[in-house]
Structure formats: structure tokens, C-alpha cells
Amino acid sequence: MLSLDALPCGISARVVSIEGMPSVVERMKELGLVEGTIVSVVRRSLFGGTVQLRYGSSTLAVRLPDTVAFYVESVHHTQQVALPEVHAA
Amino acid sequence: MTRQRLRRHIALVGVPNSGKTTLFNALTGARKKVANYPGVTVEPSVGIVQHNAESLALVDLPGVYSLSPKSTDEDITTAALGGTLDRIPPLDGILLILDATNLEKGLFLFSQLASLQKPMLIALTMIDEIKRRGALLDDMTLESQLGVRVVPIVGVKGIGIRELKALLFDPQRWHVPREPLPLDSSPEERVSWARNVVASVLRNDQPDERTERLDQILLHPIWGFVAFAVIMMLIFQSIFTWSQPLMDGIDYAFSVLRQKIVGDSVAPPLLLDFLANGIIAGVGSVLVFAPQIFVLMVLVTFLEDSGYMARAAFLVDRILGVFGLQGRSFIPLLSSYACAIPGILSARMIPSFAERMATMLVAPLMTCSARLPVYTLLIAAFVPERKIGGFLSSQALILASLYVLAAVIGLVIAFVLRRTLLTDDRTLFFIEFPPYRMPQWRNLMVRATMRMQDFVQTAGTIILAISMLLWALASFPRVEPQPHMSAEEYRRMQLEQSYAAQLGRTIAPLFAPMHFDWHVTLGIIGSFAAREVFVSVMGQLYAVGSDDSSNSSLRAAVQEQLAPPVAFAVLAFYMFALQCMSTVAVLRRETGSWKWTVFAFIYMFVLAYIAAVGTYNITHALLS
Numbered sequence: 041m042l043s044l045d046a047l048p049c050g051i052s053a054r055v056v057s058i059e060g061m062p063s064v065v066e067r068m069k070e071l072g073l074v075e076g077t078i079v080s081v082v083r084r085s086l087f088g089g090t091v092q093l094r095y096g097s098s099t100l101a102v103r104l105p106d107t108v109a110f111y112v113e114s115v116h117h118t119q120q121v122a123l124p125e126v127h128a129a
Numbered sequence: 130m131t132r133q134r135l136r137r138h139i140a141l142v143g144v145p146n147s148g149k150t151t152l153f154n155a156l157t158g159a160r161k162k163v164a165n166y167p168g169v170t171v172e173p174s175v176g177i178v179q180h181n182a183e184s185l186a187l188v189d190l191p192g193v194y195s196l197s198p199k200s201t202d203e204d205i206t207t208a209a210l211g212g213t214l215d216r217i218p219p220l221d222g223i224l225l226i227l228d229a230t231n232l233e234k235g236l237f238l239f240s241q242l243a244s245l246q247k248p249m250l251i252a253l254t255m256i257d258e259i260k261r262r263g264a265l266l267d268d269m270t271l272e273s274q275l276g277v278r279v280v281p282i283v284g285v286k287g288i289g290i291r292e293l294k295a296l297l298f299d300p301q302r303w304h305v306p307r308e309p310l311p312l313d314s315s316p317e318e319r320v321s322w323a324r325n326v327v328a329s330v331l332r333n334d335q336p337d338e339r340t341e342r343l344d345q346i347l348l349h350p351i352w353g354f355v356a357f358a359v360i361m362m363l364i365f366q367s368i369f370t371w372s373q374p375l376m377d378g379i380d381y382a383f384s385v386l387r388q389k390i391v392g393d394s395v396a397p398p399l400l401l402d403f404l405a406n407g408i409i410a411g412v413g414s415v416l417v418f419a420p421q422i423f424v425l426m427v428l429v430t431f432l433e434d435s436g437y438m439a440r441a442a443f444l445v446d447r448i449l450g451v452f453g454l455q456g457r458s459f460i461p462l463l464s465s466y467a468c469a470i471p472g473i474l475s476a477r478m479i480p481s482f483a484e485r486m487a488t489m490l491v492a493p494l495m496t497c498s499a500r501l502p503v504y505t506l507l508i509a510a511f512v513p514e515r516k517i518g519g520f521l522s523s524q525a526l527i528l529a530s531l532y533v534l535a536a537v538i539g540l541v542i543a544f545v546l547r548r549t550l551l552t553d554d555r556t557l558f559f560i561e562f563p564p565y566r567m568p569q570w571r572n573l574m575v576r577a578t579m580r581m582q583d584f585v586q587t588a589g590t591i592i593l594a595i596s597m598l599l600w601a602l603a604s605f606p607r608v609e610p611q612p613h614m615s616a617e618e619y620r621r622m623q624l625e626q627s628y629a630a631q632l633g634r635t636i637a638p639l640f641a642p643m644h645f646d647w648h649v650t651l652g653i654i655g656s657f658a659a660r661e662v663f664v665s666v667m668g669q670l671y672a673v674g675s676d677d678s679s680n681s682s683l684r685a686a687v688q689e690q691l692a693p694p695v696a697f698a699v700l701a702f703y704m705f706a707l708q709c710m711s712t713v714a715v716l717r718r719e720t721g722s723w724k725w726t727v728f729a730f731i732y733m734f735v736l737a738y739i740a741a742v743g744t745y746n747i748t749h750a751l752l753s
Contacts, residue, residue: 061555061557063197063199064199064557064559066195066197066316067194067195067199067480067559068559069315069316069317069320070194070195070197070234070237070316070319070320071194071234071559071561072233072234072237072320072323074316074317074320074321075317082344083348085350085443085444085446085447086350086353086354086444086447087447087448088447089446089447089450090443090446090447090450090456090558092344092348092443092562094336096233096324097230097231097233097334097335097336098231098233098234098561099336099561099562100559100560100561100562101439101442101443101446101456101558101559101560101561101562102558102559102560103446103447103450103455103456103556103558103559106450106555106556106558107555107556107557107558107559108559
């Protein structure tokens with residue numbers, strides 16, 4: 041398990057848990073960042089901290105980990121587990 | 130009023146950036162009367178949709194992701210849908226916008242709206258965009274899955290609008306959707322349901338290539354900031370150059386009007402004097418800001434609609450974060466350079482209390498356009514014009530440095546506030562990046578016009594009231610004109626013996642440390658209507674009969690009457706003091722507390738006072 045702010049850009053990972061203020065965690069889920077979602081960091085801002093995330097066809101900028109903390113795991117370890125489909129490719 | 134109640138009221142709901150405003154304008158028509166309900170000022174606005182002989186009211190609610198609100202503008206939507214918002218009657222139905230490029234989030238919202246058990250209709254937007262990406266969307270399947278009518282709307286041409294309008298007026302074809310999920314479902318369950326629906330109706334959806342390419346430049350660590358700087362410079366440049374001719378025109382029209390009313394008489398009858406110098410002068414000083422606010426709102430709306438504003442917020446988030454603010458603070462601060470009122474209003478999008486409050490408390494420090502006439506007059510009179518390096522003007526340089534200094538000090542104050550009074554909250558910065566889109570010209574015009582009207586209403590009433598009060602203070606007790614007196618001399622004599630002058634003389638000792646005499650003090654009192662009133666008060670006191678800051682006789686009079694250290698102290702005072710009563714009123718409403726409003730006024734006054742005393746002493750020592 042890895043904190044999302046440590047994930048290198050362009051690598052996909054799966055959200056395992058979300059920690060933070062309950063209302064913010066709820067908002068992240070409402071935006072589609074629920075456990076099990078495949079997410080990647082597209083880019084980081086110049087001074088770090090704020091990142092651009094991609095998941096499905098959504099793009100979200102979020103300041104990590106001040107706003108909310110995401111913990112992710114490598115996609116390859118648990119490939120057998122059936123996931124809710126994000127989009128038909 | 131009764132006709133209003135007989136009309137059906139339909140809520141227009143959608144997630145942010147779903148093309149809601151475009152649809153609202155297309156349905157209500159840009160020229161239809163758009164009324165703001167009092168108490169909530171900007172939103173929700175209500176438009177009237179006409180169809181044959183019938184009409185209905187469309188309530189444009191701020192975009193939301195869910196029905197559990199996380200910011201002030203989301204509160205409005207949830208309250209309106211729940212029927213608990215003042216003055217919005219119970220809603221007869223919901224028109225939901227689903228953005229085809231952002232379907233999952235829209236469906237999440239649908240799953241909650243369905244639980245309200247109201248008749249619903251869906252407008253499916255951005256169909257052309259999803260097609261351009263090579264994806265296929267099956268709107269028939271979507272319709273059968275959701276159990277309500279889905280009307281595809283194709284982009285700018287507004288294909289589907291006619292069908293949507295017909296449906297709007299046919300309650301028989303509105304359906305109460307069956308709840309896809311029980312009311313107490315978790316967000317996870319809703320997301321999972323939404324994903325399943327998306328998977329069954331959308332094929333081959335790809336990220337937007339054009340957006341990816343643009344982001345590679347506009348969000349680049351170096352080129353992104355270069356582009357940002359260029360865009361900001363263009364905005365400032367256009368605010369001034371585009372609005373200047375209009376502002377000059379309004380200024381001129383109102384001075385001609387006043388001249389026409391009072392004519393050449395030395396002492397015009399009281400009523401005419403009140404009309405010319407109380408009411409018309411007051412209306413003029415409100416309207417003169419309208420062009421700048423309009424231009425600013427067009428540009429800000431352009432940046433918002435194009436998708437760039439979210440990127441700008443991302444770029445500056447970490448920098449503003451150092452000072453305890455965040456990326457979303459950027460729009461309020463930028464807007465405040467034209468006027469603090471739209472700036473403070475746009476702070477509603479900031480979800481965390483402390484960051485929102487800090488943003489609103491420092492927004493009035495940004496150099497609003499009402500300060501400009503004061504700056505122009507004093508700089509022209511007291512800063513010797515030299516060319517630095519052959520092309521840079523020394524006066525322009527001083528002016529520019531006042532603008533930059535205001536931002537720097539505003540950030541420092543925010544930093545201090547976030548470590549003293551507003552520590553109780555953490556940073557909440559997140560913002561969705563919509564795909565880049567070409568904004569629609571009509572949209573920009575309609576929204577800018579609405580914001581401008583809102584400004585004229587909000588600021589107008591207050592400025593007009595204070596302007597009339599100031600007129601009364603300056604016109605009583607009445608003084609009889611002496612023979613052979615010019616109109617200017619008479620007005621000066623009247624003013625010098627008025628209650629206003631007495632008030633100025635009474636307060637003047639407060640400003641003794643920076644050597645403001647009662648003339649300057651009177652100018653400061655006058656500025657409570659709007660800061661630029663300082664210029665016209667000076668014009669009257671020095672009997673030059675002009676309120677134009679670029680007028681050379683006024684400049685000469687100011688040069689003669691004010692010692693340079695005093696003039697620079699006045700500049701410093703105007704940089705910081707919260708003299709604008711309209712801003713005070715908006716702060717009161719948006720913070721919801723007198724405590725914070727009074728705090729803002731006092732801290733800015735103290736800051737202004739210290740800066741003025743300091744500036745006086747430093748320049749006095751340097752110049753003597």
C-alpha cells in the first residue's frame with residue numbers, strides 16, 4: 041500500500057482507502073474516487089503537493105495530502121479480483 | 130405576483146461545467162427578463178420560458194455534485210430543491226442536465242434526485258463533443274434505464290431545444306423516476322450503479338485529445354507559468370483599455386447632465402442642486418464602474434467557460450497555499466482588482482470556512498478601480514515624470530508597484546489570519562478539469578450583464594444613499610452668495626461652512642499624526658460612498674470646479690495645497706482603508722456576521738493609519 045502522493049506520474053494504481061475529513065472523503069467518493077477505482081497521477085504542480093489525477097474519463101486536481109489522503113496499491117498484484125467496470129474500452 | 134405563483138416552477142440542475150448556463154440562456158432567451166431573488170443576489174436566477182401562449186419559470190440553481198452540500202453555493206441548490214429556500218416557491222419538476230462527457234457524475238446526482246420523487250426531464254448535452262472523440266452514446270437505452278424522457282441537445286446550434294421546449298410544457302410526458310437505489314445508499318453503491326449505466330450506454334469513450342495536448346503546454350512547469358503570466362497581463366490590459374472609453378463617456382455624460390441642470394447660476398435652487406449634485410452625481414459614480422465590471426466579468430467568464438480557470442487554480446494553488454489560501458481563492462482575488470464586490474461573491478465556491486473567510490477578508494485590499502482616480506491624481510501631481518531606461522515612465526512604475534504591493538500585503542495578511550484567527554480549518558482544494566471548450570459569445574454577454582446589474586443594484590443603492598447624505602451635509606447650513614462671486618467660489622464657501630466641514634474639522638485631530646488637514650479628512654469621509662469621491666471633494670474644496678482626476682487645474686491646486694509627504698500618506702491610506710460602504714455591506718451578507726465585518730473594517734483602518742503615519746514620516750525625512 042502506497043500513499044498516492046508518492047506514486048510516480050503515469051503509473052496506474054488502485055484506490056484502497058481514503059482518509060480525511062468525513063465530508064471531503066464523501067465528496068471524493070461522489071466524484072467517483074471510491075475504493076477500487078483505478079487512478080493515475082498525470083502531473084504534479086511546480087512545487088509539488090497539488091496533483092492532477094485521472095480516473096476513467098475524469099480529471100481532478102487535488103492538493104495532497106492536506107485535503108485528503110489516498111492509499112493505493114499496484115494494479116498488477118490483484119488483477120484477478122473482479123472490479124466494477126469504469127468504461128467499456 | 131399571483132401570475133408568478135400560477136406558473137409552474139422548474140428547477141434546472143446539473144453538475145458544474147455541464148453546460149447549464151448555455152441551456153438556461155437558450156430556453157429563456159438572452160433578452161428575457163432575468164430576475165434575481167432578493168437575499169441570494171447572484172443565484173438562483175429565475176428566467177421565464179415562453180412557448181406559444183404559455184410560460185413557466187426556470188430556476189437556475191448552482192451546479193452540484195450531490196445533494197449533501199459542501200459549499201455555500203451548493204447549500205442554495207439543496208435548499209431550493211428541498212423547498213426550504215426563502216422566496217423560491219415549491220418546485221413542480223426538475224430539469225436535469227446530463228453532460229455526455231461527464232456522464233458518471235451526472236448519473237450519481239440523478240440517483241439522489243430520483244429520491245425527491247418529483248417529475249423529471251433530462252437534457253443530454255455535449256453530444257457533439259462525445260461524437261468528436263469517437264464514442265457512441267445510446268440515449269434510447271439511457272432513457273429506458275432511467276425511466277424519464279431524455280432529450281439530446283446538440284451544441285451551439287441548439288438542435289433538440291425545440292423538442293425540449295415542447296416537452297417542458299407537456300406535464301403528461303414528465304415522469305417521476307423510479308428510485309434506482311434506496312435513499313440511504315452509500316456513495317460507493319451510487320458510483321457503482323452509475324458506472325454500470327455508463328457501461329451499458331457509452332461505447333469507446335476516450336479522453337479528449339485536444340484537451341490533453343493543450344494541458345501539456347498550459348500546465349507545463351515552465352511554459353504553463355509563462356502562459357499564465359501572459360493571460361493575466363492581457364486581462365489587466367483589456368480591463369483598462371476596453372473599458373476606458375466607456376468610462377470616460379459615462380463620466381462626460383453625467384457632468385454634462387449636471388451642468389445642464391444647474392446651468393450657470395452661482396447658487397442654484399436647492400432642489401436642482403440636490404438633483405444635480407446629490408442624485409445624479411451619485412448615480413454617475415456607480416455607473417462609471419459598470420463598464421470595467423462588465424469587461425472583467427466577460428473575461429472571467431471566458432476563462433471559466435473555456436476550462437482554463439480550473440487550470441489556473443491548479444497552477445497557483447501551492448503558491449497561495451504558502452499564505453494559507455488555495456487555488457480557488459484566485460478568482461475572487463483577481464476579480465477584486467476591478468471591484469471587491471464580485472470578488473467577495475465569487476468566494477462562495479471555496480468549500481472550507483477558514484480559506485473562504487481569509488479570501489474575503491483580504492479581497493478588499495486588492496487595488497479596485499475606485500482607487501485608480503485617487504492614485505492617478507496624486508501620482509500625476511507629486512511624482513516627477515521621468516523616463517527610466519528610455520521607455521519606462523516613473524509615474525507608471527509607481528502605479529504598477531502600488532498594484533503589486535497590494536497583492537503582496539494581502540497575501541501576508543492572509544498568512545497572519547490563517548495562523549491566528551482562522552486556524553480552525555484545513556485546506557480543501559480540489560477542482561475538476563473540464564475539457565477545453567470554446568465559450569459561447571452570448572453566454573459571456575448574458576452572464577457579464579447579470580453580474581453588472583447585480584453590482585449596480587448592490588452598490589448602487591448604498592452609494593446613492595451615501596451620496597445624498599453627503600450632499601445634505603455639504604449643503605447645510607445654507608450660505609448666501611456674495612456679489613461678484615463665481616460659482617466655484619460660492620461652492621467652496623458653502624462647503625467650508627457646512628456641517629460636512631464641521632465634521633471634517635472635528636475628525637481631523639484623529640489624522641493629526643499624518644498631518645491630514647480637514648480638507649483631506651473631508652475627502653476621506655466622502656470616500657465612504659466610493660473612494661473616487663475623494664477627487665471630486667478636492668475639486669470642490671479647491672474651487673476648481675472639476676472632478677476629473679486628469680484635470681490639470683485640479684492637479685495644480687492639489688500640488689499647491691498638499692505637502693508632498695501628506696500626499697504620499699494619503700496614497701498609503703487609500704491602499705489599505707476599507708472605506709467603501711458597499712463592500713462593507715457585501716462582507717456583512719457573505720460572512721453572515723457583523724463580528725467579521727467590523728473586524729475587517731478595523732484591521733484595514735489600523736493598517737491604513739500605520740501606513741499613512743509611516744509614509745508621512747519617511748517621506749518627510751527624505752524630502753527635507
